[in-house]
Amino acid sequence: MTTDVVETSQDELATPADEPLTVAGIRAAIAPVLRRLADTAAERERTHDYAFDEVRALAEAGVTLLGVPREEGGAGGSSRDVAELVIEIARADSSVAQALRSSIMTGNQIAARSPLPRRETVLRRLLARDLFAGTSNERSGGASGSVNTTARRDGDDWIVNGEKYYSTGGLYASWFSAQAQAEDGTIVRFTVPVDRPGVELLDDFDAIGQRLTASGTTRFTDVRVLPGEAVVAGDLVLDNPWLGSWAHLYLASVEAGIAARVLDDAIAHVREKARPIKHSSASRSVDDPYVRQTVGEIAARAQSARASVLLSAETLEGVRGLEGTAAREAGAAAAVHVASTGVIAIEAALTSAELLFDIGSGSVTNRELAFDRHWRNARTVANHNPRHWKQAVTGAYLLTGEEPPTTGLF
Numbered sequence: 001m002t003t004d005v006v007e008t009s010q011d012e013l014a015t016p017a018d019e020p021l022t023v024a025g026i027r028a029a030i031a032p033v034l035r036r037l038a039d040t041a042a043e044r045e046r047t048h049d050y051a052f053d054e055v056r057a058l059a060e061a062g063v064t065l066l067g068v069p070r071e072e073g074g075a076g077g078s079s080r081d082v083a084e085l086v087i088e089i090a091r092a093d094s095s096v097a098q099a100l101r102s103s104i105m106t107g108n109q110i111a112a113r114s115p116l117p118r119r120e121t122v123l124r125r126l127l128a129r130d131l132f133a134g135t136s137n138e139r140s141g142g143a144s145g146s147v148n149t150t151a152r153r154d155g156d157d158w159i160v161n162g163e164k165y166y167s168t169g170g171l172y173a174s175w176f177s178a179q180a181q182a183e184d185g186t187i188v189r190f191t192v193p194v195d196r197p198g199v200e201l202l203d204d205f206d207a208i209g210q211r212l213t214a215s216g217t218t219r220f221t222d223v224r225v226l227p228g229e230a231v232v233a234g235d236l237v238l239d240n241p242w243l244g245s246w247a248h249l250y251l252a253s254v255e256a257g258i259a260a261r262v263l264d265d266a267i268a269h270v271r272e273k274a275r276p277i278k279h280s281s282a283s284r285s286v287d288d289p290y291v292r293q294t295v296g297e298i299a300a301r302a303q304s305a306r307a308s309v310l311l312s313a314e315t316l317e318g319v320r321g322l323e324g325t326a327a328r329e330a331g332a333a334a335a336v337h338v339a340s341t342g343v344i345a346i347e348a349a350l351t352s353a354e355l356l357f358d359i360g361s362g363s364v365t366n367r368e369l370a371f372d373r374h375w376r377n378a379r380t381v382a383n384h385n386p387r388h389w390k391q392a393v394t395g396a397y398l399l400t401g402e403e404p405p406t407t408g409l410f
Contacts, residue, residue, distance in 0.1 A: 090257020
C-alpha cells in the first residue's frame with residue numbers, strides 16, 4: 001500500500017468535528033453500527049451486498065482518528081486501543097474491517113509520525129472523515145513487486161496508465177494511492193480522488209473469502225496526476241525500516257476478530273438451535289460434554305489470539321519515539337513479535353472456524369447460516385503472507401540474530 005497523499009482544492013472543506021473525540025465516545029457511537037453489521041453479515045455475504053451505510057457511519061464516528069493525538073483532532077488512543085477496535089469491527093464483519101485497513105492504517109501513520117509526504121494534508125482528510133485505499137500490487141506479470149503501470153510527463157503533470165489489483169476498500173474510498181514507473185525507471189507515487197476521469201474501480205475480486213472487501217482491480221486510463229499529487233520515490237534511510245509491522249498486526253487483528261465471531265456463533269447456535277446427536281448422553285446440546293469441550297476450545301483459541309494481538313500492539317507502541325540504533329533494535333524485535341502473533345491469530349481463526357461445525361449435526365452446514373464464511377475469510381486473510389515465512393524469520397532471529405526482511409511483510 002502506498003500512502004503518499006497530496007494537496008487539492010477538496011482539502012479546503014476538511015475541518016475537524018465540533019466535539020472532541022474520545023476513545024470511549026467512538027466506541028459508544030459505533031456500538032449500534034457493529035450490531036447492525038453483525039446481524040446482517042451472513043445475508044450480505046449471500047447476496048454480495050456491500051455495507052456502504054454502515055462503513056460511512058463508522059467513518060463519521062471517527063474510527064480512523066482513534067489513535068490520532070487529541071491535539072491534532074483525534075481521540076488520542078493507544079496502539080492497543082486501535083487493535084481492540086479492529087478486532088471488534090472484524091468480530092461484527094471481517095470484510096468491513098479489512099476494507100477499512102488502508103484508512104485506519106493512515107490514521108496510525110499520523111499517530112506514529114511515520115515519514116509521510118504532506119502529512120498535514122493527510123490529517124485534514126482524516127478530519128473530514130475521508131476514507132483511503134491504495135495498492136502497489138499488479139497482475140500484469142513480472143517479478144513480485146515489479147511495476148508495469150506507467151507514468152509519462154505532460155508538462156508539469158503525469159499521465160498514468162495501468163492496472164492495480166487487491167485494491168482493498170476501493171469502493172468505499174475517496175482517495176486512491178498507487179505507484180507507477182516513469183520512462184527513466186523512476187518510481188512515481190501518487191494519490192488521486194477516486195472520481196478523477198480515467199479512474200475505474202472494478203468489483204472483480206475473485207477470492208474464496210473476504211468477498212466484500214472491495215479488493216478488485218483499479219484501472220487507470222490516461223489519468224492526469226497534478227504536480228501536487230505525486231512524489232518521486234526517494235532513498236530515505238529509516239532508523240526503523242520495519243514500518244510494515246503495524247500493517248500485519250492489523251491482519252492478525254482481523255483474524256482475532258474472526259475467532260471471536262466464531263465463538264459468538266457457536267454459543268448462540270448451541271443455545272438456540274442445536275440438537276444433540278442420537279447417542280449423546282445429554283438431552284440438550286448445552287449439556288453435551290463434547291459440545292462443551294468444543295466451545296471451550298474455541299474460546300481458548302479466540303482468547304489467545306486476542307491476547308497476543310494486544311500484547312504486540314503494546315510492543316509496537318514502545319518503538320515510537322526511538323531513534324538511531326535503539327529504534328532499529330526495537331523495531332526488529334517488534335517485527336518478530338508481530339510475526340509470531342500472526343501465526344497465533346491465523347491458526348486460532350482457521351481452527352476455530354473448523355471446530356464450529358463440531359457443535360451441531362448436519363444442519364449446522366446449512367447455507368442460510370453461512371458459517372463457512374468464517375473459514376473462507378480467515379483463509380484469505382492468512383494468504384497475505386504465509387505463516388511459514390513468519391515462523392522461519394522468527395526462528396532465524398532468535399537463533400542467529402538475523403534481522404527480518406525489510407520488504408514490508410514484517
